Amino acid sequence: MxxxxxxxxxxxxxxxxxxxxxxxxxxxxxxxxxxxxxxxCLQFTPRVALMEDAVVMEVEASLRLFRGLxxxxxxxxDEAPDLGAAGIGWAPTATAALVLARCGVPDLGGRLxxxxxxxxxxxxxxxxxxxxxxxxRAGINTxxxxxxxxxxxxxxxxxxxxxxxxxxxxxLRPEAHRWETLPEDFHARIELPGRVDHAxxxxxxxxxxxxxxxxxxxxxxxxxxxxxxxWVHDSMRAKDAGDGGSLxxxxxxxxxxLEHFCRLMAEHLAKTRLLAPVGELRLEAIGVQALTEDSxxxxxxxxxxxxxxxxxxxxxxxxxxxxxxxxxxxxxxHRLEWMTRWQPATEGRSTGRRRAAARAAPSMPEPGFLLExxxxxxxxxxxxxYQGALTLLLGPDRVEGGWWDRLPARAPAHEASDTGAxxxxxxxxxxxxxxxxxxxxxxxAGHRNVVRDYWIAVNDNAGVVVIFRQPLDDGGSAWFLxxxxx
Amino acid sequence: MPSPSxxxxxAVAEAVWRGDALGRGTDTVWxxxxxxxxxxxPGGGWPGRQLTELLLPQFSLAEWRLAGPALRxxxxxxxxxxxxxxxxxxxxxxxxxxxxxxxxxVWIDARTPSERLWCAEQLIKSNAAGAVLAWMxxxxxxxxxRLQVLAQSFEGPVFLFRPLAARHDPSPAPLRLQxxxxxxxxxxxxxxxxxGPAHETPLRLASIPGGLERVLTPRVMRPSTMRPVAPVxxxxxxxxxxxxxxxxxxxxxxxxxxxxxxxxxPESPDVVGRADPAASSASAVR
Numbered sequence: 001m002x003x004x005x006x007x008x009x010x011x012x013x014x015x016x017x018x019x020x021x022x023x024x025x026x027x028x029x030x031x032x033x034x035x036x037x038x039x040x041c042l043q044f045t046p047r048v049a050l051m052e053d054a055v056v057m058e059v060e061a062s063l064r065l066f067r068g069l070x071x072x073x074x075x076x077x078d079e080a081p082d083l084g085a086a087g088i089g090w091a092p093t094a095t096a097a098l099v100l101a102r103c104g105v106p107d108l109g110g111r112l113x114x115x116x117x118x119x120x121x122x123x124x125x126x127x128x129x130x131x132x133x134x135x136x137r138a139g140i141n142t143x144x145x146x147x148x149x150x151x152x153x154x155x156x157x158x159x160x161x162x163x164x165x166x167x168x169x170x171x172l173r174p175e176a177h178r179w180e181t182l183p184e185d186f187h188a189r190i191e192l193p194g195r196v197d198h199a200x201x202x203x204x205x206x207x208x209x210x211x212x213x214x215x216x217x218x219x220x221x222x223x224x225x226x227x228x229x230x231w232v233h234d235s236m237r238a239k240d241a242g243d244g245g246s247l248x249x250x251x252x253x254x255x256x257x258l259e260h261f262c263r264l265m266a267e268h269l270a271k272t273r274l275l276a277p278v279g280e281l282r283l284e285a286i287g288v289q290a291l292t293e294d295s296x297x298x299x300x301x302x303x304x305x306x307x308x309x310x311x312x313x314x315x316x317x318x319x320x321x322x323x324x325x326x327x328x329x330x331x332x333x334h335r336l337e338w339m340t341r342w343q344p345a346t347e348g349r350s351t352g353r354r355r356a357a358a359r360a361a362p363s364m365p366e367p368g369f370l371l372e373x374x375x376x377x378x379x380x381x382x383x384x385x386y387q388g389a390l391t392l393l394l395g396p397d398r399v400e401g402g403w404w405d406r407l408p409a410r411a412p413a414h415e416a417s418d419t420g421a422x423x424x425x426x427x428x429x430x431x432x433x434x435x436x437x438x439x440x441x442x443x444x445a446g447h448r449n450v451v452r453d454y455w456i457a458v459n460d461n462a463g464v465v466v467i468f469r470q471p472l473d474d475g476g477s478a479w480f481l482x483x484x485x486x
Numbered sequence: 487m488p489s490p491s492x493x494x495x496x497a498v499a500e501a502v503w504r505g506d507a508l509g510r511g512t513d514t515v516w517x518x519x520x521x522x523x524x525x526x527x528p529g530g531g532w533p534g535r536q537l538t539e540l541l542l543p544q545f546s547l548a549e550w551r552l553a554g555p556a557l558r559x560x561x562x563x564x565x566x567x568x569x570x571x572x573x574x575x576x577x578x579x580x581x582x583x584x585x586x587x588x589x590x591x592v593w594i595d596a597r598t599p600s601e602r603l604w605c606a607e608q609l610i611k612s613n614a615a616g617a618v619l620a621w622m623x624x625x626x627x628x629x630x631x632r633l634q635v636l637a638q639s640f641e642g643p644v645f646l647f648r649p650l651a652a653r654h655d656p657s658p659a660p661l662r663l664q665x666x667x668x669x670x671x672x673x674x675x676x677x678x679x680x681x682g683p684a685h686e687t688p689l690r691l692a693s694i695p696g697g698l699e700r701v702l703t704p705r706v707m708r709p710s711t712m713r714p715v716a717p718v719x720x721x722x723x724x725x726x727x728x729x730x731x732x733x734x735x736x737x738x739x740x741x742x743x744x745x746x747x748x749x750x751x752p753e754s755p756d757v758v759g760r761a762d763p764a765a766s767s768a769s770a771v772r
Contacts, residue, residue, distance in 0.1 A: 309566055309592070309614035316594060316605055324595040328578040328588045340578040345592055365697040366580035368550040369572070391669075393706045394698075456698070458669045458709045463547045464695060483577060485695040486546045 002063070004076065005097035006041070006085040007054040008033055027053035033084045036188060036208070038180045040083055040215035044072070049094070049177035052126055054101065055085075056094040056177070073107075083208050091116075094177065095169040099124040099143075117169060118144025127165040131158045143169070186216045186285045195234055195277040199269045202231060202278060206265055209283035214258045217288070223254030225287030227261060237276030247272060249318075252310050252346050254289050260311050267318035310346070317346045335402055335450055336466075336482060337370060365456070367466045367483030374480035377467065384479035387461035395455030396469070402449040454482070508682035516617075516643050519555025520691045527661070528681045532556050532643040537634045537659035541678070543650045545573035545621055548667050550584060551693045552675070553645045557617055558585030560642060565616020570605045571596040572621055583697040590616070599624045606633060610640045617642045623649060631658040653678060669709045671702075 010028040025031045037055045041048045044066065047058040059072065066072040077088060089101030092113055099117065100107070102124045108116050120143050122128040122135060128146065135158075140146050146154070147166060155163050167173035188209045196202055206229055217224055232244040249264050317325040322344040329341045377384040384390050452468040464485035471477045494502065508528045515531030517524055524530045532538055532553070540552060549572075557567055567590055569576060576593055578586075592615070596602045599622070606620040610633060618640070622630075625648065637644050646659065653664055662679040671694045677685035694702065706712070 309568075309612070312608055312612040312614050313592060313594075316608055319604075320594070320596070320601065326593045326595065328576075328591055328593070330578060330588055336577065340588075342575075342593060361582040361585070361697070362579045363697075363700070364579075365701055366583065367577055367696055368554075368580040369546045369574035370577045372575050391709050391712050393709055393712075394701060460667075460669055461543075463667050464669075464698070483580075484546045484574065485580070485698065486549045486551065 001058060001092050002060040002069075003056055003058050003091055003094045003097040005051070005054045005056045005087075005089045005091075005094065005101040006037060006076075006080050007087045007089075007098065007101045008037070008084055009086040010053070025053075029053045030084075032189060036190075036212045037080070037083050037085060039183070039186075039188075039219075040079075040212050042180065042182050043215040043218035044076075046179065047177075048180045050180060051094060051098060051177070054098050056097060058094070079211060083211060093169060093171045094175050095125070095165060096171070098126075099169055114170060118142060118147070122146060125162075125165055125169060127162045131162060182216065182219050186213055186283075186288070188212050188283045190281050192279055192281065195236075195279055197274055197277040199272040199274050200266065202229070202274075202281065203262065203266050203269055205281045206269075206283065207262060209281060210258055210261045210265070213283060213285055214256050214261070217256035217285070217291075220288070221290060221293065222288050223256045223291035224251075224285040225254050225289070226250035226285075227265075228284045228286060229265065230282040230284070231274075231278040232280040232282070233274075233276040234279035241276035244278070245272075245275070248286070250286070251314055254287065254291050255311070256291065257311070260315075263315055264318050267315065313345050317344070322346050333405075335399060335448070336366075337372060338402075338405070338448075339366075365485075367464075368486045369484045371481055371483065374468070374482045377479040377481055379479065384457070384467055386459070386465065386467070386481050388459045390457035390459050390462070390465065390467065392455045392457045396453035397455075398451075398453055399468070400449075400451045403447050405448040407446055407448070452480075456485075506683055508680070514641065516556040516559055519558075520689075520693075522689050523675060523691055526677055526680075526685060526689065532645075533661060534641050534643055535638050536661065537630065537637050537644050537646055539646045539648055539652075539657055539659040539662040541648050541650045541653050541662065541664040543666055545623070545647060545649075548665055548673055548693075548695075549619070549645075549647055550581065551667075551673060551695045552663075552665050553619065553643075554581075554584040554695075556643065560616040561585050561587065561590045563616060564590075565642065566590045566592055566614075567617045567619065568592045568594065568609050568615040570594050570609065570618065570620035571602045572619075580696045583695075603629050603633070606644075606646075607636060610636045610644060613640050615642065617645070619645045619647070621647045625652075627656050627658060634658040634660075671707065671709075 008029045011025075011030045011033075025034075034050060034053075034055060038048050038050060041055055041057045045057050045059050045062045049056050059066075063069050063072060066075065073090070080088060087101040087104060088106060089097040089099070089103075090107035091097035091100050092108075096113060096117060099120060103120050105116065105120070122132050122141060122143060125143065128135070128143070135141075135146065140149065143166070147170070151163060164173060168175050190205055190209055192205045196205070209229075210227070213224070213227065226249055228246055228248045230244060230246040233241055247265075247268055249261070249268055251260075251264070255261075313325050325345045326342040327345040329343055331338050331341045333339055375386075377386050377390075379385065380389070450470070452470050454466060454468045456464065457467050458464050462484070465481055466483035466485070467479055467481050469477050469479050493499075508526075514534040515527070515529040516534070517531040518527065527533075540549070542548060560567060562585065567586060569592065572593065576591070578588060578591065581591065594605050594609075596605045602620060602622055603625065606618060606622075609615050609618050625646075630646070633644070633646075650664060653662075657679070660679070660681060662677070664676045664678055666674045668674055668690070671692060673691045673693050674688050675691055676688040
């Protein structure tokens with residue numbers, strides 16, 4: 001049996017609270033913090049119990065899973081203070097671990113339990129603290145001195161409870177615990193120590209909530225596809241600020257990586273403006289589903305180190321916006337700019353995974369870059385010029401059609417053409433990277449019909465380019481640069 | 487110098503690097519697809535775990551022609567290729583000729599120099615992509631040094647495309663190349679910096695981009711002879727194609743006032759160099 005006790009500091013009384021009101025916890029600690037710590041502890045072992053002002057857990061059976069005693073100790077010592085733990089003790093019994101944590105002794109240090117407990121003060125044992133005064137007048141200050149007294153006398157004078165707890169601490173009597181159970185839904189709430197009026201500073205309060213979330217997810221062997229952070233403005237807010245706000249972060253695949261959630265949250269909070277100071281935070285998990293975990297392997301594997309590409313792309317998309325992190329999808333079209341649809345990489349991933357094997361390379365030559373919109377070329381001596389005179393090599397390839405590709409803004413046929421164009425202009429800027437540009441003539445026509453004669457041309461400066469000649473409305477025609485064989 | 491009477495043991499001789507030999511590359515290299523270039527690169531290909539700078543006279547000129555052939559193996563390993571701030575919209579069908587496909591390509595539309603650097607840094611740090619191609623119109627040496635340090639933990643190649651004007655700036659990249667194009671389907675490549683002796687004679691690498699090799703006819707294999715402005719004295723065999731563009735302005739002089747571009751390029755194979763009927767039928771499919 002190996003017990004860990006995490007004790008919580010007493011909560012400072014709120015300045016507005018009534019001092020005569022009964023405390024909401026007999027030990028004067030915040031019950032929500034204790035429950036949150038217990039949820040976090042449940043990722044290590046199912047044997048977690050609340051005990052007085054602490055959370056105790058039994059981790060003997062979990063050591064192998066968490067890479068040994070040293071690694072687990074380091075991890076708990078690293079993460080538990082963020083969740084509010086003020087002291088940590090490791091001992092073979094829960095009561096002894098609690099005593100050690102209160103006295104600031106981290107563990108037995110290779111000695112016997114009795115040798116470690118004997119010199120510790122009587123007040124560290126909660127049953128002994130009430131009788132400390134008469135005992136100290138009798139010269140009994142440590143647990144060892146108390147244990148040396150006749151048991152019958154202690155039991156008569158101070159009650160059986162003191163003796164029972166003393167025996168439990170020394171492992172002479174079994175302990176009984178009420179095990180904590182994992183809640184079905186995750187809701188976490190935290191009251192910020194001070195009023196925060198700067199959104200990025202909310203991350204400091206959100207991090208313990210995210211740690212609790214990751215502990216809860218680990219205990220359920222699940223991952224979340226998103227989190228929602230709600231904040232509540234404090235009562236001194238301006239009238240038009242409202243009660244609070246919220247921020248929802250979604251990920252492409254279920255994860256429970258704390259650092260990734262924290263980085264995504266930091267990117268989003270950096271762009272958030274708070275309307276009023278915030279006093280309270282709540283966190284909810286979205287889309288919790290079972291997560292397949294990687295099994296630890298004995299043999300070194302050739303897997304890539306570092307995080308997966310999607311986590312990186314999500315972080316980039318969080319800063320730039322999803323419409324600027326793009327992945328292609330082949331479109332069944334013969335017009336160059338519609339051969340590929342670029343869509344946000346952080347969406348629609350499941351469809352991409354199910355798609356069959358990649359298509360073979362096209363049989364026709366295609367440029368590596370496209371210009372959008374096509375650049376109209378100057379003519380000199382009736383020859384198209386682009387950074388010098390272009391020599392036409394191959395062509396013409398007639399590409400025409402597209403009358404079926406109607407503009408969505410023009411769908412109501414009776415709508416006036418100028419309002420249709422205006423409506424499209426308003427929605428256009430967000431998606432300029434997603435869809436090729438529609439010029440004014442296309443918008444007026446209402447569909448993307450093209451009549452183009454493509455040529456492959458070359459010159460010294462511009463390299464190999466794709467240009468096309470297109471008849472204009474006035475009866476003439478014009479040359480456009482459309483792509484580069486870069 | 488070992489004296490002839492005392493030859494080094496083979497194990498020692500292998501481990502000694504001589505100043506006139508190429509330096510050893512990193513542990514993994516990606517063949518560049520050009521044998522002549524591979525022979526000049528330390529390790530025999532594009533190196534992983536370090537930056538590779540490619541300097542071009544302008545962007546979107548020869549990026550895929552130079553760096554593209556190496557990407558086929560990157561993608562074959564199942565890793566993705568990330569493009570940071572390409573100068574124009576990438577065209578997937580053209581990149582499919584390089585072996586890329588829609589599942590292994592990510593376009594990050596970074597615009598400002600700081601966005602490009604941050605993006606490249608994130609991708610390199612995470613070591614999740616198989617190759618990173620970043621266009622860097624402006625970058626300070628200390629910013630590149632930061633990338634170079636991070637790149638030591640990135641397994642794949644990292645290509646930074648920079649303008650030719652940056653060739654005189656100090657750079658922490660261990661490998662720097664300068665590339666210009668030749669219209670006769672070739673690239674002129676000079677290695678500005680590498681681990682090993684200085685590279686003096688520029689390489690001329692034959693390169694036909696984007697699947698054009700299937701449709702190019704023998705006549706258009708020499709576009710430099712087809713220039714309309716400066717007719718070159720050509721060999722008798724090539725006299726016909728070379729002379730015709732030169733004759734063109736004269737033939738057009740009567741109708742030069744009239745805006746009739748259609749008449750400028752009649753559907754005659756001689757003018758535009760489409761003599762091969764197989765090529766024209768293949769082109770018409772599109």
